[in-house]
Amino acid sequence: MAERYSQALMKHFTDPQNIGKIENSTLAATGFNESDGDGVKFYLKLEDDVLKDVKYTIKGCPRAIAASSFTSQLIKGKRIDEIMALDEQRIFEELGIDQSFTCISMPLEAVKNALKEYTQSK
Amino acid sequence: MKVYLDHAATTPPLPEVVNFFADTLRDYPGNASSLHYEGQHSRQLYQWAKQTIANCIHAEYDEIIFTSGGTEADNMALFGYLKAIKTIHPERKKVITSSIEHEAVIESVKELGKMGYEIVFVPVNNKGIVEIDYLREQIDENTAICSIMFANNEVGTIQPIKQISERCHEAGCVFHTDAVQAMGKVEQDVNEFGIEMLSASAHKFYGPKGVGFLYVKKGTPLEPVFYGGGHESGLRSGTENVPGVAAMAKALEIVSGKINEKRVLYQKWSDQIFNTCEQLHGVQLNGDRENRTPGSLSLSFSGINGEALMGMLSMDEIAVSTASACKSHSHSKGGSHVLTAMNCPSEFINGTIRVVTGWDNTDEQIDYFCDKLKEKVTLLRRLSNG
Numbered sequence: 407m408a409e410r411y412s413q414a415l416m417k418h419f420t421d422p423q424n425i426g427k428i429e430n431s432t433l434a435a436t437g438f439n440e441s442d443g444d445g446v447k448f449y450l451k452l453e454d455d456v457l458k459d460v461k462y463t464i465k466g467c468p469r470a471i472a473a474s475s476f477t478s479q480l481i482k483g484k485r486i487d488e489i490m491a492l493d494e495q496r497i498f499e500e501l502g503i504d505q506s507f508t509c510i511s512m513p514l515e516a517v518k519n520a521l522k523e524y525t526q527s528k
Numbered sequence: 529m530k531v532y533l534d535h536a537a538t539t540p541p542l543p544e545v546v547n548f549f550a551d552t553l554r555d556y557p558g559n560a561s562s563l564h565y566e567g568q569h570s571r572q573l574y575q576w577a578k579q580t581i582a583n584c585i586h587a588e589y590d591e592i593i594f595t596s597g598g599t600e601a602d603n604m605a606l607f608g609y610l611k612a613i614k615t616i617h618p619e620r621k622k623v624i625t626s627s628i629e630h631e632a633v634i635e636s637v638k639e640l641g642k643m644g645y646e647i648v649f650v651p652v653n654n655k656g657i658v659e660i661d662y663l664r665e666q667i668d669e670n671t672a673i674c675s676i677m678f679a680n681n682e683v684g685t686i687q688p689i690k691q692i693s694e695r696c697h698e699a700g701c702v703f704h705t706d707a708v709q710a711m712g713k714v715e716q717d718v719n720e721f722g723i724e725m726l727s728a729s730a731h732k733f734y735g736p737k738g739v740g741f742l743y744v745k746k747g748t749p750l751e752p753v754f755y756g757g758g759h760e761s762g763l764r765s766g767t768e769n770v771p772g773v774a775a776m777a778k779a780l781e782i783v784s785g786k787i788n789e790k791r792v793l794y795q796k797w798s799d800q801i802f803n804t805c806e807q808l809h810g811v812q813l814n815g816d817r818e819n820r821t822p823g824s825l826s827l828s829f830s831g832i833n834g835e836a837l838m839g840m841l842s843m844d845e846i847a848v849s850t851a852s853a854c855k856s857h858s859h860s861k862g863g864s865h866v867l868t869a870m871n872c873p874s875e876f877i878n879g880t881i882r883v884v885t886g887w888d889n890t891d892e893q894i895d896y897f898c899d900k901l902k903e904k905v906t907l908l909r910r911l912s913n914g
Contacts, residue, residue: 425910425911
């Protein structure tokens, strides 16, 4: 485990932040892996294009749980344009994981896709 | 409290085996092929080891070939036998195996396929038992060898070995079994089961890693797969690993004498673990509930990821294994080929852990594991439900 899971990843995996749902969320963002049923669902509460609150539910591997936790911390309080400008590379670096694991980038991609649709539909 | 429940991956060597290994490493420094007194001293121990192992499986002394482990034994059986009969039986070009074999057999037969052999992977039912009627049909006069594992490494299901070997003999083909998971857990009698070749690995029965053996019934043609000084009657060159084979023999001698006693204990623990799972709901036991290696449980949990459960348990120093882990380069899973072959739904495969009890476990450890299992499954389900 020491080789495959960094300390930072273990911290988020064993104590994931911002878990839960938001009843009156502005929109939801889902990332899903059809092959095995793993997935994440973010609840985003926006006010004046600023992400005031974020929560999520997740069924996934330790990497996906840690990445969702870190992503939620990373995006909370930011403006939509700031979130859209975020680079997935930062999550890989923070969690010390090989870039080839797409379960790490899935949460931020899901949020970005939902925000893109949201801004286009406004 | 550390709780090791991954005894199908490897077993911790028994203390008496560790001591025996250390003693022989120190006290038997000679090359067992040397003719001087030191070499002959080592030779005697090597001969004791071979006879002890032969006795444990009801074989004869010169039917045992020492190897570096199960993978080498499987390769030797398949490639060595086919090489030996190539000119005697050129018409026998068919190799039959099951869809749930260990990679040591699966990858070997794939290689044989590239060499021109016809490969047949026999499917299994939802309990992980080979479709015996299909297997019977497939074994014919063109079949060279049929290799079916004795017990599966993921779900523990034991195959109908005697029925398979009988069909092989009717068709005049040789039967090999990878008995790596069964050795030391299930009584082995190569004559009773009608086995021509059998692979085993010491570290699965509380012996050292890097040593195993292949049983080859007298009269079964076999050629070496690599060459050198002609050790093991020319079939497996390389200086004899005297401390390794001696420790392996010691381990097998000890565990073979306690198979029934351990079966009762493991059944009690398996029942306790399974009862805990039933309280959790949404849990499936994979494989055959009765016809399995004692102590082996493959458990699938709905609504959670098996790797996450393994990771959570590991944080509390509980070691289990998972049937599925993310592969790099995609989010697709390195899912279990065994559970896939058993038609287990992908969501269950994704939520599977393997729990295998062993000699070093205690009642207190199983109580602790059951408590932690409930806690971690509940926690992970909470993450997915919010």
